[in-house]
Amino acid sequence: MAEVDARADRRSEGIVINDDWPGYSLDLFNYPAHYSGDLDCVIIPHGVIMDRTERLARNIMDDLGDHDIVVLCVLKGGYQFCADLVERIKALSRNSNHTIPMRVHFIRLRSYLNDQSTEDLHILGAEDLSFLAGKNVLIVEGIVGTGKTMETLLEHVKAFKPKMIKVAGLLVKRVQHSLASVPDYVGFEIPNRFVVGYALDYNEYFRDLNHICIISESGKKKYKV
Ligand code: HPA
Ligand code: MG
Secondary structure, eight states: OHHHHHHHHHHHHOEEOOTTOOOBOGGGSOOOGGGTTSEEEEEEOHHHHHHHHHHHHHHHHHHHTTSOEEEEEEETTTHHHHHHHHHHHHHHHHTSSOOOOEEEEEEEEEEEETTEEEEEEEEESOSOOGGGTTSEEEEEEEEESSSHHHHHHHHHHHTTOOSEEEEEEEEEEOOTTOOSOOOSEEEEEEOSSOEEBTTBOBTTBSTTOSSEEEEOHHHHHHTOO
């Protein structure tokens, strides 16, 4: 029984990437030449993200597959994960009787300047979410840090009385003072370092990078605002 519990726990935190994980050398992969010198290493190659996403899609279908869902994609950092996750859910839907009608809605949150979280959180496109009433909602986020952004968003969404809310986060950072609420579906738990790629940005740069990478100090300087 304890073993089953441990496995369930592991599933909820996703693939754990430890603090001492050195990552892969950039020389082992293709990446845009305009970012040479701006990155330290690849911490999650694109293919691994895709494989993990495929499994998350199955977990989501197992849990929510009996009801209509509204996917709430959190822009901009969540767009690639959301697109790929929705694609995998669609594939599962096509290939089985276990199928769910799915709507996708986009909202935008912004709280980061350089690599620092700012106090003022802006939610755009979320003014009227009354269509969420009575629905199963899946919030899809690229990265969850302290969880503060997610808490604010959850409060906002709850006010529109959905039937159920689940959160899928591709990445969850191991931060010291994180709030209790972690996503229901986690791709990877990562060290508390600033990562870019796969739609995650540093001042709008690096969204056009497929792998998830650690930005270098010179990269931070180069694109600082
Ligand atoms: N990278 C990009 N965006 C972010 C991060 C990060 O590490 N943490 C919170 N937003
Ligand atoms: Mg950002």
